[in-house]
Amino acid sequence: MATDHHEAPVLEAVAAYRDRGELGFSPPGHKQARGAAPDVRAVLGDAVFFGDVLATGGLDDRREKSSVLQRAEALMADAVHAEHTFFSTCGSSLSVKAAMLSVAAPHQKLLVGRDAHKSVIAGLILCGIEPVWLEPQWDAERHLAHPPSPATLEKAFADHPDARGALITSPTPYGTAADLRAMADICHRRSKPLIVDEAWGAHLPFHADLPSWAMDAGADVCVTSIHKMGSGL
Structure with a gap:
């Protein structure tokens, strides 16, 4: 085509x-x-x-x-630069649930950033997935939370080797991004998928000076909202 x-x-x-x-x-x-x-x-x-x-x-x-x-x-x-794109309705809230279900089944573990959107919490309830919480990095100077660190993800997999994968929110609503390349590497060394809730990052693929968006960083599934930081309805 x-x-x-x-x-x-x-x-x-x-x-x-x-x-x-x-x-x-x-x-x-x-x-x-x-x-x-x-x-x-x-x-x-x-x-x-x-x-x-x-x-x-x-x-x-x-x-x-x-x-x-x-x-x-x-x-x-x-x-x-994605292999496949799927448009959906209901914003990212529906798509993130679909992504979770594609990785883990009821009663299986999924590593989840504790700063996740409420749609992820609803997805956990809907899907019956057991979350293993990844603590964000607290910024005492700015009084806000940054995404969990790669070290936190590494330790969580060591403590829960049966986890089916990881779900990270990046960028956060505050605009800070995770080290997704390192996180993708941590997941893939264990043959586990990385889901990124990138609802606030629709602009990231389109300028070289911005943080890498999830697909270029090696994530397996990225959920984005064209209506937040993009120009869509």
Whole structure:
């Protein structure tokens, strides 16, 4: 598949759908703004309704025969040096749970940074995974926590060799990044995967002076939120 980063498959498909003036017999009920209240349209404009379309409502179908999402995901993967990219809904909160389930099963151990987002805690409850907590590094000068150190990860694996892998949050909401290359090496020497919750790091792949993003650092799965530090909705 040829790579042209001037393409925007999803945006182009939405624009083409709007230009055809179709009336979909599927949700959403506003029917491309036709059914929205005039006072709502006056405040929000019609563009927000034009962009609110189901992939199964005319842009593509459940078998993705038009390859709209497939082409967009392939472009994203190429842009950020990943083997595969999967778009998801519900922000990073859903994806981090999927990543956890791909690594550990109920009653199995997973090394988890204690500074994890609440979605990780919800994932532990949902999945029945047993966390082994990795303590963050407390910064007494700035009064904030940095990610756990590689030494902390190394000791946790030594104490819990049956752990299925590790989940690290980097960068933190404070903007500090973990030493992911060292952590990936620690995991891979044991043939264990490294998951990185990089929800706040959508900008990292795109400038050489920024900390390395998870995929370039050797992580196995990276979850990111284009709507936080990126420009997505």
